Amino acid sequence: MVATNDTTVLIFGASGDLTSRKLIPALFRLSQQQYLSVRSPVIGVARRPKSHDEFRTEMREKVQARLGLDKFDAAAWDVFANQLFYQQLDLTDASEYAMLKTSVQAIESQVGAGNDASRIVYLATTPDLIAPAVEGLDVSGMIPPRESKSILRVVVEKPFGRDLKSAQELTLTLSRHLQESQIYRIDHYLGKETVQNILLFRFGNAIFEPLLNRNHVDHIQITVAEELGMEGARGGYYDTSGAMRDVLQNHVLQLLCLIAMDPPSLFQAREIRDEKMKVLQALRPGVSGPIENWAIRAQYTAGLVDGQPTLGYREEDRVNPNSNRETYVAMRVALDNWRWAGVPFFLRTGKRLPKQMTEIAIQFKNPPLNLFSTVECDGDLCDLVETRPNTLILRIQPQEAISLRFSTKRPGMNYQVQPVSMDFEYGAHFTAQLPEAYERLLLDVMRGDSTLFTRSDELEAAWRFVTPVLESWESSSAAPDFYPAATWGPRSADQLISETKACWRAPK
Ligand SMILES: NC(=O)c1ccc[n+]([C@@H]2O[C@H](COP(=O)([O-])OP(=O)(O)OC[C@H]3O[C@@H](n4cnc5c(N)ncnc54)[C@H](OP(=O)(O)O)[C@@H]3O)[C@@H](O)[C@H]2O)c1
Numbered sequence: 001m002v003a004t005n006d007t008t009v010l011i012f013g014a015s016g017d018l019t020s021r022k023l024i025p026a027l028f029r030l031s032q033q034q035y036l037s038v039r040s041p042v043i044g045v046a047r048r049p050k051s052h053d054e055f056r057t058e059m060r061e062k063v064q065a066r067l068g069l070d071k072f073d074a075a076a077w078d079v080f081a082n083q084l085f086y087q088q089l090d091l092t093d094a095s096e097y098a099m100l101k102t103s104v105q106a107i108e109s110q111v112g113a114g115n116d117a118s119r120i121v122y123l124a125t126t127p128d129l130i131a132p133a134v135e136g137l138d139v140s141g142m143i144p145p146r147e148s149k150s151i152l153r154v155v156v157e158k159p160f161g162r163d164l165k166s167a168q169e170l171t172l173t174l175s176r177h178l179q180e181s182q183i184y185r186i187d188h189y190l191g192k193e194t195v196q197n198i199l200l201f202r203f204g205n206a207i208f209e210p211l212l213n214r215n216h217v218d219h220i221q222i223t224v225a226e227e228l229g230m231e232g233a234r235g236g237y238y239d240t241s242g243a244m245r246d247v248l249q250n251h252v253l254q255l256l257c258l259i260a261m262d263p264p265s266l267f268q269a270r271e272i273r274d275e276k277m278k279v280l281q282a283l284r285p286g287v288s289g290p291i292e293n294w295a296i297r298a299q300y301t302a303g304l305v306d307g308q309p310t311l312g313y314r315e316e317d318r319v320n321p322n323s324n325r326e327t328y329v330a331m332r333v334a335l336d337n338w339r340w341a342g343v344p345f346f347l348r349t350g351k352r353l354p355k356q357m358t359e360i361a362i363q364f365k366n367p368p369l370n371l372f373s374t375v376e377c378d379g380d381l382c383d384l385v386e387t388r389p390n391t392l393i394l395r396i397q398p399q400e401a402i403s404l405r406f407s408t409k410r411p412g413m414n415y416q417v418q419p420v421s422m423d424f425e426y427g428a429h430f431t432a433q434l435p436e437a438y439e440r441l442l443l444d445v446m447r448g449d450s451t452l453f454t455r456s457d458e459l460e461a462a463w464r465f466v467t468p469v470l471e472s473w474e475s476s477s478a479a480p481d482f483y484p485a486a487t488w489g490p491r492s493a494d495q496l497i498s499e500t501k502a503c504w505r506a507p508k
Contacts, residue, residue: 006039006113007307007446008104012091012133013124014044014055020062023124026438028063031080031315032073035443039113043085043104046198055086083111091125092132097140098387104142106317118151120445127159131173134299138177146179153445155184162245163470164463180456184445189251190452191437194400194426198258199272201394201402208261208392211364212339218389219344219502221332221361222255224248225353229300229327229485236318243329244297244473249466251358253280255396256345260335269451273458279335280461281304286332286344287499291472294333296481296492297326300352305487310352310369310485326473326480327351330493334499346497346506352485358396361505363389372417375410382410388419400426400434 009027011019030036031100044055060081064072085107089096104119121137123130130299134154139142144150156174158357161167174183189195202209211217230238238246257276264271285294301312314321328350340495366389375382391405402424410418426434442454473480481490 005118005446006037006108008040008108008113008119009042009442010045010104010119010121011042011124011447012045012121012129014086015046015048015050016124018124019044020059021066022438023122023437023442024059025063025066026436027441028077029436029439030095030443032076036080036083038079038083038445039111040446041083041085041107041113043087043107045087045088045089045100046089047088049088050086052085055145056081056084059084084430086411091129094132094139096138097136097142100136101140103143108469109182116213118153118446118448120153120155120334122155123330125155127161127170130156130170132175134177139260143177143182151448153182153184153448154178155186155445157186157234158250159241160185160246160250161463162241162461164250164460164467167459167463171178171460175456181450183456184450185454185456185459186441187254187452187454188253188437188441190454191439191441192396193434193440194394194396195255195258196440196452198255198394199267202259203263203267214339214341214343216364216366217340217343218363219346219500220250220259220363221346221497221502221505222259222348223357223359223361223505224252224255224349225355225357225488226349226351227305227353227356229310229313229352231321233314233317238324238327239319239323242325242468243327243349243351244470248329248331248347249462250454252347252349253283253462255358255360256283256333256347257458259362260345261341261393262339269449271457272451277455277458277461278337280458282335282337282340283461283465284334284336286334291469294492294496295469296328296330297473297483298328298330298350298493298498299323299325299479300327300350300485303352303487305352305486312485313352324473324476324478324480328353328483328489328493330496332496344500344502346502346504348489348493350483350489354486354487355507356398357507359505359507360394360396362392362394363502364391365389372407372415374407374417374419377410377418381417382418387417465491 011023027036027042060077060253080271087100087103090102107321143152161170199462257279260279261275264275287294297376299313303310313319313327314323330348333345366387370387376385388407393403395401404422405419407417408420410416441452481492483490488504494504
């Protein structure tokens with residue numbers, strides 16, 4: 001393994017949940033695998049006073065609790081802990097950044113980081129602190145001038161705005177101090193191994209890609225289903241956000257880009273993001289007329305999860321009892337380009353659905369002539385059913401897999417067709433543990449590879465598409481549709497897809 005060049009990682013918001021749950025465990029794993037040079041200090045920054053040792057102890061306890069004692073490698077932690085430091089700072093106080101710069105330089109020389117060390121600032125803070133943070137970095141001279149060889153990269157966490165206007169304002173704020181190439185907008189979904197595999201599967205095999213177009217594909221379904229509701233006091237935040245902002249605008253549209261984009265001329269950040277951008281530029285409502293013809297919002301009501309009664313959304317902790325906030329979105333969209341003209345894309349995401357599951361299902365057209373009868377059998381008992389089209393399923397989580405459904409002759413004296421499935425499961429094939437999304441993404445920031453990060457034009461294009469829908473919903477006093485917890489969504493979503501004679505997949 002080759003360690004990256006010496007890189008100082010500053011985490012703004014180091015006493016927060018994201019730092020202890022994701023960032024420090026990911027950096028620890030990178031250190032264990034020797035991707036993080038021993039001369040790369042990790043400096044936590046937040047308002048609370050804390051010594052270096054207190055920070056180290058706190059992080060050790062949290063990582064140990066997360067991994068479990070048997071999986072926690074104490075010797076490896078001791079190596080990593082030597083690289084951990086803490087600096088108290090109020091991010092809103094511009095006068096404190098000069099002191100930050102001095103202590104960062106002192107720490108860098110203490111660990112022996114080279115003079116050409118690069119720096120990463122990870123903004124693990126609320127969005128209102130982004131502007132003061134980049135301004136403070138700039139005023140203190142921590143953002144190197146364009147012509148300098150020094151490197152500073154800034155990682156920004158979602159949410160990237162809450163509509164088109166606020167996203168544009170955020171872009172403007174960042175661009176006053178940073179070049180676009182210094183900004184890494186993180187969408188942890190893109191760090192998942194199976195999400196990255198979408199492009200490799202499509203463009204590393206010759207047999208599937210020629211089929212992915214309007215000539216062969218009937219429709220595509222993208223599902224991001226969550227089983228959880230508002231656990232962990234999430235209701236307060238969620239009631240201001242909802243399924244559209246939280247998941248559809250970013251994760252679902254990113255998956256759409258990856259499955260629908262054309263091959264890039266080079267497998268490099270700019271070329272890949274250019275192709276994704278073209279998909280977003282071609283994105284349209286799937287049918288004409290009012291928004292409700294192609295976009296459905298709904299909210300979960302009380303239900304039974306594993307036999308236990310659960311609350312409806314409006315009864316959840318910190319949720320407005322009259323809230324119209326959507327916990328479910330389904331959309332029929334289209335791509336106005338040569339490859340996909342006329343192919344419906346059905347997108348859906350929701351909370352309190354029957355299971356946690358993310359998948360892309362590509363349903364192919366039926367054979368032009370139906371020569372055989374199709375059966376579905378339970379043992380020797382078979383029922384005649386409608387022809388089952390071929391389906392290619394890319395399961396992103398859990399149990400990451402790729403399945404191809406096709407028809408085969410049922411053994412016997414008749415020409416009967418039975419649908420079967422050819423499955424590739426990551427877990428069964430690869431013994432190596434799949435890296436956590438944050439590990440991969442942090443390493444990419446250190447390497448300066450922005451392929452898996454969202455560019456400002458992609459972000460704006462996604463907001464440009466969803467903002468009119470959000471505005472229409474939020475300006476209306478009409479209630480959303482409802483669905484009982486642990487079901488696959490409202491009836492209106494079934495109608496949305498059944499107009500094309502298709503139906504939603506309901507994986508077991
Ligand atoms: N948690 C997750 O799993 C997750 C996932 C995806 C995205 N995100 C995003 O990541 C960001 C951070 O989330 P989080 O859950 O870690 O938040 P959090 O638990 O509320 O932590 C916020 C951090 O900011 C620090 N802070 C607040 N005001 C400050 C100030 N004026 N100066 C310096 N530090 C200040 C707090 O520490 P002090 O109080 O000590 O200053 C704390 O360390 C948010 O934008 C969130 O949307 C989080």
